Amino acid sequence: MLRVVVLGAAAGGGVPQWNCGCPVCRKARSDGGELQSTELQSTQASIAVSADGEHWYLINASPDLRQQVTATPQLHPKAGQLRHSPIAGVILTNGEVDAVAGLLSMREGSPFTLYAHDRVLAILRSNSIFNVLNEKNVKRQAIEIDQAFEPALPDGSPSGMEVLAFAVPGKGAWYLEGKAHPAGGDGTGDTLGLRILDKSSGKYFYFLAACARVTEDLKSRLAGASLVFFDGTVWRDDELIAAGLGAKTGQSMGHISMSGDHGAIASLAGLDIGKKVFLHINNSNPALLRGSEERKAAEQAGWQIPPDGTEITL
Numbered sequence: 001m002l003r004v005v006v007l008g009a010a011a012g013g014g015v016p017q018w019n020c021g022c023p024v025c026r027k028a029r030s031d032g033g034e035l036q037s038t039e040l041q042s043t044q045a046s047i048a049v050s051a052d053g054e055h056w057y058l059i060n061a062s063p064d065l066r067q068q069v070t071a072t073p074q075l076h077p078k079a080g081q082l083r084h085s086p087i088a089g090v091i092l093t094n095g096e097v098d099a100v101a102g103l104l105s106m107r108e109g110s111p112f113t114l115y116a117h118d119r120v121l122a123i124l125r126s127n128s129i130f131n132v133l134n135e136k137n138v139k140r141q142a143i144e145i146d147q148a149f150e151p152a153l154p155d156g157s158p159s160g161m162e163v164l165a166f167a168v169p170g171k172g173a174w175y176l177e178g179k180a181h182p183a184g185g186d187g188t189g190d191t192l193g194l195r196i197l198d199k200s201s202g203k204y205f206y207f208l209a210a211c212a213r214v215t216e217d218l219k220s221r222l223a224g225a226s227l228v229f230f231d232g233t234v235w236r237d238d239e240l241i242a243a244g245l246g247a248k249t250g251q252s253m254g255h256i257s258m259s260g261d262h263g264a265i266a267s268l269a270g271l272d273i274g275k276k277v278f279l280h281i282n283n284s285n286p287a288l289l290r291g292s293e294e295r296k297a298a299e300q301a302g303w304q305i306p307p308d309g310t311e312i313t314l
């Protein structure tokens with residue numbers, strides 16, 4: 001059985017974002033009253049997954065990781081141990097700030113393995129602050145595209161999970177825009193999708209926190225999955241511009257919109273997916289607001305917008 005905990009579902013900045021006065025962020029602070037405010041708050045996107053209920057792998061390490069670990073009993077040190085963490089590894093799907101900055105909160109000497117495409121490992125190598133993760137304790141293992149692997153537990157025994165990474169249409173990290181990528185190359189590997197399979201039951205789910213468009217190849221991969229986490233950054237492509245929050249479209253940031261003829265909801269309709277969950281939802285996205293037309297449309301189409309801490313088993 002695979003257990004998955006949604007540690008956070010928000011895009012970069014979270015909800016509320018520190019410097020944002022948009023309607024969603026205002027409501028998440030206080031405007032909607034205490035209860036509504038708590039329901040609306042969302043930390044930056046990351047999930048934890050385990051095949052044995054004891055050892056956990058994080059998919060991406062968000063800047064909110066410390067808060068997420070504190071809020072998640074499954075990730076606390078074992079009772080009676082002075083130093084321990086159930087986190088056996090971290091799997092990175094891209095090098096964006098909201099996917100890697102949490103690694104800096106994991107610097108206190110506990111052993112775990114860091115899995116990422118070599119393009120992302122090259123970014124970490126080129127930023128010396130990540131050397132706080134001493135390679136004696138934190139092994140870095142390159143993920144090869146389209147080559148399934150089974151992460152090992154700290155004692156070398158198998159984790160019971162198989163991870164398959166594949167390239168997804170997307171963008172490199174924005175802080176490298178217009179700059180030389182430390183790994184050079186054509187960008188393949190900057191954005192990964194993952195299939196995580198439970199070796200004992202054969203069930204699997206997909207994780208795509210970033211995806212610029214749904215290709216036919218991607219549709220055929222996702223069809224029949226028990227669970228898909230999918231990029232829910234924006235409701236519509238020009239929403240940041242329309243709200244006066246920025247100059248970028250969803251597409252220019254490498255993110256598909258939820259709505260529209262080529263959006264995620266329409267593109268993944270009718271694919272026989274057990275559970276569809278949006279992740280990496282920007283605070284500008286009105287689907288975050290319970291009772292909004294956009295939220296209703298997403299839910300009617302079978303999509304879930306998960307509160308932090310949501311646990312799903314398959």
Ligand SMILES: [Zn+2]
Binds near residue numbers: 025283
């Ligand atoms: Zn906002």
